[in-house]
Amino acid sequence: MLTLLARDLKLQFRRGELLASSFVMGVLMLLAFNFSLDLSPDNVAALAPGILWVAVLFSAGLAAGHGFVGERENGCMDAIVASPLDRGSVYLAKFTVNLLLLLLFEAMLLPVFALFFELSVLPVLAPLALVLLLGSIGLAAVGTLFALVTVGGGGRDLTLPILLLPLEVPLLIASVKITRVVMAGGGFPWGDGWVRLLLGFDLLFVVAGWLAFEYVATD
Amino acid sequence: MPETAITCRGLTRSFGRVGVLRGLDLELERGASMALLGANGSGKTTLLRLLAGLLRADGGNSTVLGHPLPSTVVLRRKLGYLGHESWLYGELSARENLEFYCRLYGVSDDSSVDSLLERVGMTRAASRRVRSFSRGMVQRLSLARALLHDPELLLLDEPFTGLDRDGVELLENLVTEQRAAGTSILMVTHDLARVSLLADQAVLLGRGRVAWQGQGNDLAPERLEQAWRDTASGQGGSAATDGGTQTC
Numbered sequence: 001m002l003t004l005l006a007r008d009l010k011l012q013f014r015r016g017e018l019l020a021s022s023f024v025m026g027v028l029m030l031l032a033f034n035f036s037l038d039l040s041p042d043n044v045a046a047l048a049p050g051i052l053w054v055a056v057l058f059s060a061g062l063a064a065g066h067g068f069v070g071e072r073e074n075g076c077m078d079a080i081v082a083s084p085l086d087r088g089s090v091y092l093a094k095f096t097v098n099l100l101l102l103l104l105f106e107a108m109l110l111p112v113f114a115l116f117f118e119l120s121v122l123p124v125l126a127p128l129a130l131v132l133l134l135g136s137i138g139l140a141a142v143g144t145l146f147a148l149v150t151v152g153g154g155g156r157d158l159t160l161p162i163l164l165l166p167l168e169v170p171l172l173i174a175s176v177k178i179t180r181v182v183m184a185g186g187g188f189p190w191g192d193g194w195v196r197l198l199l200g201f202d203l204l205f206v207v208a209g210w211l212a213f214e215y216v217a218t219d
Numbered sequence: 220m221p222e223t224a225i226t227c228r229g230l231t232r233s234f235g236r237v238g239v240l241r242g243l244d245l246e247l248e249r250g251a252s253m254a255l256l257g258a259n260g261s262g263k264t265t266l267l268r269l270l271a272g273l274l275r276a277d278g279g280n281s282t283v284l285g286h287p288l289p290s291t292v293v294l295r296r297k298l299g300y301l302g303h304e305s306w307l308y309g310e311l312s313a314r315e316n317l318e319f320y321c322r323l324y325g326v327s328d329d330s331s332v333d334s335l336l337e338r339v340g341m342t343r344a345a346s347r348r349v350r351s352f353s354r355g356m357v358q359r360l361s362l363a364r365a366l367l368h369d370p371e372l373l374l375l376d377e378p379f380t381g382l383d384r385d386g387v388e389l390l391e392n393l394v395t396e397q398r399a400a401g402t403s404i405l406m407v408t409h410d411l412a413r414v415s416l417l418a419d420q421a422v423l424l425g426r427g428r429v430a431w432q433g434q435g436n437d438l439a440p441e442r443l444e445q446a447w448r449d450t451a452s453g454q455g456g457s458a459a460t461d462g463g464t465q466t467c
Contacts, residue, residue: 003319003322003323004323007308007311007319010311011308011310011311014310073308073309074304074305074306074307074308074309075302075303075304075305075306076306076307076308078273078302078304078306079306079320080323081272081273082271082272082273082295082298082300083295083320083323083324084292084293084295084296084323084324084325085292085323086292218272218273218274218275218289
């Protein structure tokens, strides 16, 4: 698993296009929302969490499509499937790479977000980082599984978002609700039902991806 | 140690409503080399992919090196596969590709990479990224990839594709070495002239089953040609060749 993880990170950073394109897309979305919405000090706290998560969601979809970038060419996905690696471990390696790249992307996007919307995120950085982590786990888990489904098919750039977005709606709602509480200075709402939903979503899709990978990869 | 490298009984596999393998029976003894022949769409590549664990069968029973399919981690460690695609990462150099596969297959000896690069005549290109290679160079490196963990069973799908004369000679020598070392080989090829050089037996697939099989003198190109024509025209019984066996 570590071999695959190291190789994937090497490929991603050697190309560099994924992180750059995700970041540019995220910034453009923040910019578009900033200009298109009539933001004022009265409504920015209510709207900003949704804007942040929509930017993260779409950039994560883009990243998921590139998650198997190394395997798309020359049939390398077959090489991984035919290798003596445990197939569940292959999923976990891919999921981890997607998660790390997503977290890196969010770390780059967060200062831009704070700047555009004139929000002070430093006082709430710890609980905000936690909700971003939990949301990103779910996004990476779903994205990794569905990226594999579409890895060999034509028109995958269109297919992937169509498959992903409806599934990610519960995660989006929960993440926005929790982020709103966090940014209002209320700390991380551990007992909240939305947190339980987010944790459940993460657990469900990480386990489902780990179990289903073998069947998806060999048919 | 089981005596057969491959045993298939009633193997079936469909894609949608198209049946590609329709109750295929096949046996390959350990250490033997078999050429798998047949027209396009006869199921050769599907069979190899099933045996390599890349596909699941719809029905039938198969064992590979004594392990029942679907394949396990232990079985996959013993298989070498060279298919239509190179399975090489274009962004990595030749050496990085082989080092990556060494780690995947638990080959700890780094000197084996150098030795393999030398065997396939790629030492001078070891540090170049694979995306800059010609088709023949890619095929040579793919062959090194398939051999780096000393597999007990080699599955080769049209391995001569893209090779120049030196490459063909190199591949023939490597296959001969592997046969001498006792590696079992199942090789898809359309090159009837090479069958008798590289295989002990040949099987001709037609309509998802073994349509003809032969060995020894049956592997002469003209006999294979005759068997091919008979299978294509759907002729049955003993009219196929003098020695081969028409099975469907």
